[in-house]
Amino acid sequence: MDQGKAAGPKWWSRPEPVTPAPPEAHAAPATPSPQAPEDAVPRHGSDPYDTPPYGEPGPWAPAPPVTRPADTPPPAVPPVPPMPPHTAAPAAGPVPPPLPVGQWHRYDPWAAPGPLPAAPRTSRRRGPLAAVLIALTLAAGGLGGVLGAYAARDGGSERVTLPQASAPGEAGKRAPDSVAGIAAKVLPGVVYIHVKSDSGEGTGTGFVLDDEGHILTNNHVVETVAKSGTISVTFNGGQIRTAKIVGRDTGYDLAVIKVAGVKGLRPVTLGDSDAAQVGDPVVAIGAPYGLEGTVTSGIISATQRPITAGGETEGSDVSYVDAIQTDAPINPGNSGGPLVDSRGLVIGINSAIRSADSSSDPFGNGSQGGSIGLGFAIPVNQAKRVAEQLINNGKATHPVIGVSINLQYDGDGAQVSPEGEGDGDSITPNGPGAKAGIEPGDVITAIDGKRVHSGEELIVRIRSHRPGDKLALTLKRGGKERSVQLVLGSATG
Known part of the structure; x- marks a missing residue:
């Protein structure tokens, strides 16, 4: 809109101050007068020039500007009627200071002097800072409520007790076969x-x-x-x-x-490894990786499993074991620990594992991974005999057949070394093999009816017996199969 034209009141501008009437028109009477009637002062709606287009303003709304033609005199103020004799005239109080320009408020000259009403608040959009302050206030209030409730509960007479099931039967007791x-x-x-x-x-x-x-x-x-x-x-x-x-x-x-000098020893009880069957539950006890008192459980996966271990490092001897195979987790550090059955009887000595790295030492002498469920234990019946000999004599005897075995033979079975191969005799003179009629180059294919597939397996089968045991050997010579009987001899070292 062009501001150079006065087309009427400017409702969007601040009001211009109204010029007051001459002093004599508003002079106070010399004598007391009664209170002026309410219509003594013009109100909104009583003046044709004082009618806003938006209706009667509220008590806190700004007063609209009053604009009159310049040639229109202000209305005369009627005389104030006298006040009753018993009523004192209002005390002449200080005239409030003029409101600053832009502070919109009406002043009633007949109202008792007092503080001016506060200026109305203007509406504004709350920015992100206000939202953050409100959120922080709510969070602080919630935290204070939680802490207050906790302090009241902890410091009060009521304490929380959670339900808990009691152990069945006598506390600490378990079934003997568990x-x-x-x-x-x-x-x-x-x-x-x-x-x-x-x-x-x-x-x-x-x-x-x-x-x-x-x-x-x-x-x-x-x-x-x-x-x-x-x-x-x-x-x-x-x-x-x-x-x-x-x-x-x-x-x-x-x-x-x-x-020496230990009192209250608790010896274990040895069982019968020959009675162990595939599927029987077993428990392995040891210190894998130095973790003492570790208990694991599993089953017997196989019996009479021929394994050889050791020999990977210089000076390390090869061991031949007709082992009990178990899936009970066994790791380096378990070596020498007991494998026990459901009655708590020792049926094996945990000795070897097969790890994921086939090149590792199954005895844990080299770098290797953990158990993959292939553990092997020396049968206790064999260990018992060896332990008795070591305690009584300081050394143990081995059963032998008195022949030299060619470990480089790649056919099926165990080949007796041909004549002239190796450092010694293929057949020990007057040994068990010589007495049984075994000749150089024979291939032994079975012991007591059980197949033998290699020279290592033949040694394991022989070592699982005692000196003096009788064996029936099946062998091939010149393409023909034959059987021989022999009595195991004894050797040390």
Whole structure:
């Protein structure tokens, strides 16, 4: 709109101040007068020039500007009637100061003097800062409420008690054939072995055989300290004692050590490994990676599993074991620990594992991964015989057939070394094989009716027996199959 033309009141502009009437028109009377009637002062709606287009304003709304033609005199103010005699005239108070330009408010001259009303708030859009302040206020209020409730609950007389089921039966008791029951029975007889020598340190497991302090373990656990070094034995109760080697056998991978001055020993009970069957539950106890008192469970996966282990490092002997296979987790550090049945009887000595890395040492001498469910234990019937010989004689005997085996033969079966091969005789003179009629070049294919597929497997089968046992061998010679009978001999070393 063109602001140079006065087309009427400017409703969007601030009001111009109204020129007051001459002083004599509003002079106060000399004598007291009664209170002026309410219509003594013009109100909105009573003046034709004072009618806003938006109706009667509210008590806090700004007064619209009053605009009159310049030639129109202000209306006369009627005389004020006298006040009653008993009513005193209002005290002449100070005239309020003029409102600053732009502060929209009406002043009633007949109202009692008092503070001016506050200016009305203007509406504005709340920005992000206001939203953040409100959110922080609410969050602080919520946190204060939570802390207050917690403080009241913690400091008050009421305390929270959560429900909990009680253990069935007598507390701490488990069935004897449960894993917990088996562990409680066997753990007191299991020990943890730490060896230290100039070549390094190692750990393993063993178990108490008798009250004299004899402990059975694997040979590869203690072989590094056979000449020099120390053996430290930690019992399940926390006692630590030094031990010495009584005897060891590399072919069976067994050793017996002994501690002295220990009271209250808890020997384990040996079972019958020949009675073990595939699928029977078993429990393995040991210290895998130094974690003493570790208990794992599984089943017997196979029996009479021929394995060979060791020999990967220089000076390490090869062990031949007709093993019990189990899927109970066994890891490095379990070596020498017991494999027990559901009655808590030892049926095997945990000795080897097959890891995901086929090139690793199954005895844990090299770098290898953990268990993949292929663990192997020396049958306790074989270990019992060897342990007795080591305790009584300091060494064990091996059953032999008196022939040399060609381990490079790649056919099916175990070949007796042909004449002239190897450092010694193919057939030991007057040995069990010579007496049975075995000749150089014969291929042995079965023992007591069980197939033999390699020279290593033949040795394992022989080692699973005792000297003096009778065997029936099936062999091939010149394309023909024949059977022979022999009695196992004995050898040491």
